Amino acid sequence: MTSLKVEVAALKLSNPTILASGVMDETAASLLNMARAGAGAVVTKSIGSEPRKGYPNPTLVELDWGYINAMGLPNPGIEAFAEEMRLARGCPAPVIGSIFASSAKEFSFLASKMQDYGAAAVELNLSCPHAKGYGMELGVDPEMVSAVVREVKSVCSIPVFAKLTPNTHQLMEVAKAAEAAGCDAIVAVNTVKAMAISVEMRRPILSNKGGGLSGPAIKPIGLRCVYDLHSTLNIPIIGVGGVEDWRDAVEYIMAGASAVQVGSAVGRVGLNVFELICTGMKEFMVREGFESVSQMVGVAHE
Amino acid sequence: MNKQRIVTITSVTKEAPGITTLRFHDEIKVKPGQFYMVWLPRVDEVPMSVSYTSVEKGITVKEVGEATRALGKLKIRDQIGIRGPYGNGYRIPKGTVLVAGGGTGMASLLPAVEAIGDPGRVDVLIGAKTAGEVLLLDRARKASREVHVSTDDGSMGRKGTVVDMVQEHLEMKHYDMVLGCGPERMLSALLKACDEKSVKCQLSLERYMKCGAGLCGSCVIDGIRVCREGPVFSSAELRKMKEFGSSKRDECGCSVKL
Structure with missing residues (x-):
């Protein structure tokens, strides 16, 4: 019997497609709708200590092969998010709470809140490329990442995932530091630093000027990161970056990912993208004689 | 794209x-x-x-x-x-159509009135705060059978709301579809008026938007993207929405009363 079920760091998922943070995940109703659309798990918007408006518009540029965004981490704050998490109880897929903070202490405060709210796991945003004092500003420093993970692990019994940035030559060192500190899985990658300029207006389009590139344009980058991480780490890897169809997802899995996250494709393909990936993946597995997703993990290394 | x-x-x-x-x-x-x-x-x-x-x-x-x-x-x-x-836009209806616009809501509705392409089966009701804010009247007259105006202060047309006029028209005549756009309180009353007479409607909603492209989720109403599945929703969809007519999300994603 061919099955799409996977287990990632003690999280049981009905299939290996996970809604990526930042996409359709700011309200309970959005998260529930994405789970109903077929996501095997859903990750919340990155939540901080206080309500935050994010950057003024434009916050998105559409390109042929992806998007550049600089949303600026808009979120209702951890206190107000309690209500969304309460309403999301009974979600047919595990809800993973994404958090961002500027220090290890603040991360552990937010993580314990997410655990109290019933999150199935917590994802540390150590990789947002466009918010001053947050995200990759911490996430490119192995010592800082180690401190954050250790602090969070000391207050959390739920699995802890670290979402890392490809905007560094030290990804392997950062990932090893996270693993050594007790991290349960690595999520790779977040968006790639990018920009778009309007030649008529003679200026960057995004109000923040710089942003992060996502979508098919970054798939080869994410894939290489996951492949290298699989050679380096013993903990599971969740692959992200330009997954739009079953073939992309299987590529990531063969590179070493135990599951994949899907973000930009929710806009580019539609809400049915999870279902389409799963159907295609299952057909491929039947054709190729794979009975479980785990049999495919990392086979590109053999 | x-x-x-x-x-x-x-x-x-x-x-x-x-x-x-x-x-x-x-x-x-x-x-x-x-x-x-x-x-x-x-x-x-x-x-x-x-x-x-x-x-x-x-x-x-x-x-x-x-x-x-x-x-x-x-x-x-x-x-x-x-x-x-x-966004999705209006599904251009067959049969007779009643169009109800509040304020700048007419801006979204008039292209639909013109797309129907048959003035003989469209009536237009325009509501505004005051005479000076009655929008696109001449264009509406060209593309429809009848145009009626209401203003909050009675400075033009009848004194009252556009929903009052809708109720009267649904009482007097048969319509196959109502199209509406305007402030959400008006739309919420409009849906009720249409439901009482069992007339289907399509209403265009407004929400705070960041990406506009169906990604960020800042414009959702009951988890449904106003920028992608909307902004125009059918009465059947609107009836299921708990947030319709009662609350929206601010720039931070916090729920606030309308």
């Missing part, structure tokens, strides 16, 4: 104090009820209903904040960025 493009303003029409129509050339097809994300460098980028859907496109802007005030000051030959069109 909706790439940003820069367009040049070819005409500026003052519709009323603080309400301006800007026209510009853009080849990309737009369905009535769809919207653009309109960019003014150094100011903002905001969603705007397309009020003229021919090749000479148009938006009709009411000055309510920084971005709309800046748009209201633009002159011929000024440039703006647009991306889109986004």
